[in-house]
Amino acid sequence: MASPEIPAMPKAMERVKAAIVGASGYTGQELVRRLLLHPQVELTAATSRQEEGRSLADVFPRFRAVPGAELKFILPDPDAIAATGARFAFLALPHGVAAEIGRALLERGLRVIDLSADFRIHDSAVYEEFYDHAHPAPDLLAEAIYGLPEVRPEEIKAARLIASPGCYPTSILLPLLPLLRENLIDPATVVANSMSGVSGAGRKADLSLLFCECNESARAYGVPKHRHLSEIEQELSLAAGQPVVISFIPHLIPVNAGIATTTTAKLGAGVDRAQIGEALEKAYAGMPFVRLLGEGQPADTKRVTGTNFIDIGWVHDPRTDRVILMSAEDNLGKGAGGQAIQSFNLMAGLCQTAGLQSV
Ligand SMILES: NC(=O)C1=CN([C@@H]2O[C@H](COP(=O)(O)OP(=O)(O)OC[C@H]3O[C@@H](n4cnc5c(N)ncnc54)[C@H](OP(=O)(O)O)[C@@H]3O)[C@@H](O)[C@H]2O)C=CC1
Numbered sequence: 001m002a003s004p005e006i007p008a009m010p011k012a013m014e015r016v017k018a019a020i021v022g023a024s025g026y027t028g029q030e031l032v033r034r035l036l037l038h039p040q041v042e043l044t045a046a047t048s049r050q051e052e053g054r055s056l057a058d059v060f061p062r063f064r065a066v067p068g069a070e071l072k073f074i075l076p077d078p079d080a081i082a083a084t085g086a087r088f089a090f091l092a093l094p095h096g097v098a099a100e101i102g103r104a105l106l107e108r109g110l111r112v113i114d115l116s117a118d119f120r121i122h123d124s125a126v127y128e129e130f131y132d133h134a135h136p137a138p139d140l141l142a143e144a145i146y147g148l149p150e151v152r153p154e155e156i157k158a159a160r161l162i163a164s165p166g167c168y169p170t171s172i173l174l175p176l177l178p179l180l181r182e183n184l185i186d187p188a189t190v191v192a193n194s195m196s197g198v199s200g201a202g203r204k205a206d207l208s209l210l211f212c213e214c215n216e217s218a219r220a221y222g223v224p225k226h227r228h229l230s231e232i233e234q235e236l237s238l239a240a241g242q243p244v245v246i247s248f249i250p251h252l253i254p255v256n257a258g259i260a261t262t263t264t265a266k267l268g269a270g271v272d273r274a275q276i277g278e279a280l281e282k283a284y285a286g287m288p289f290v291r292l293l294g295e296g297q298p299a300d301t302k303r304v305t306g307t308n309f310i311d312i313g314w315v316h317d318p319r320t321d322r323v324i325l326m327s328a329e330d331n332l333g334k335g336a337g338g339q340a341i342q343s344f345n346l347m348a349g350l351c352q353t354a355g356l357q358s359v
């Protein structure tokens with residue numbers, strides 16, 4: 001009997017060289033974790049002003065013995081980053097700073113995936129209204145693609161500059177967009193309540209974020225005009241084909257990571273509740289990182305933290321004729337670093353799920 005044929009080993013693929021600017025923060029650390037283990041990426045640069053000269057493994061001991069973690073932090077100097085041969089740069093920097101470094105890297109031929117808010121808002125006047133300073137690079141706004149891979153994959157593939165969405169917006173937009181596109185809800189009635197873990201605020205010293213201030217505690221903040229409303233309303237309005245204004249109430253809860261969002265809206269006239277489930281299925285069938293839980297199933301942050309999934313459940317309340325959408329994601333995963341890598345995979349012509357399959 002002939003022995004079974006041994007499949008040929010795939011040829012070693014050339015790795016795509018990538019840099020992380022702002023690698024010592026929370027989203028930077030998530031990018032490091034994912035990219036060190038990404039089968040088709042070589043991390044060539046990681047920046048931090050405070051950690052310059054130390055290795056990734058020294059600063060983050062959990063990466064000890066992981067190949068590549070001997071890489072040393074360098075200063076966020078665009079020439080030094082470009083000199084490492086990186087073709088892509090992830091910006092995990094505060095807004096305002098990101099646009100300036102992003103421009104310098106684009107000028108040096110890199111493709112940029114920005115995790116900050118700097119390129120998310122198409123209108124620089126709206127950016128200024130919500131971020132309280134003039135836009136640092138308004139001439140680049142026209143080419144930036146709002147990077148929701150489930151919504152505009154083809155534009156992401158061709159992009160030079162990605163504005164990766166915010167954590168709260170991702171959890172609000174993905175459940176709502178299909179319903180607005182299909183006119184299933186009344187856009188004037190949308191209310192979104194979100195709860196975020198403390199890593200959402202970044203890795204910085206802030207009295208209100210100390211353990212004793214946050215632990216065993218929950219509080220609303222940023223009301224009534226949290227800065228994420230600018231990008232949420234922009235994307236909802238595009239989907240609805242008319243201006244949409246919503247109420248959004250974020251809350252801080254005492255967990256390290258995870259966002260749970262509950263969004264409600266009145267059903268449109270004559271809409272049957274079954275159309276809600278159908279629209280979500282139609283929008284996300286086959287999408288690797290959107291898990292539809294179905295009718296009556298609440299989403300739970302415990303099932304998504306550490307992953308790139310967003311879970312979405314829904315229920316109809318016949319007393320108020322409102323649909324209640326329940327979503328959960330990791331703010332550092334699908335809400336930030338994971339989603340940015342999903343866009344990067346598309347841009348680099350890789351499988352969308354590469355490096356993102358941990359559960
Ligand atoms: N945390 C979250 O859940 C999410 C965050 N985001 C966005 O991603 C970006 C990064 O967030 P996050 O990781 O939380 O932030 P952190 O505060 O945790 O990290 C910021 C990083 O930027 C570097 N940095 C800060 N200031 C400068 C500067 N002036 N020049 C160069 N580097 C600088 C810091 O290193 P050093 O000071 O040593 O240089 C650090 O590496 C932000 O725009 C944030 O709004 C988006 C989605 C979710």
Ligand SMILES: CC(=O)N[C@@H](CCC(=O)OP(=O)(O)O)C(=O)O
Pocket residue numbers: 115116117165166167168196197198199200201202222228250252
């Ligand atoms: C808990 C907490 O403080 N969260 C942050 C949102 C973090 C985030 O997503 O910032 P981006 O706008 O860059 O996406 C906040 O409310 O400002």
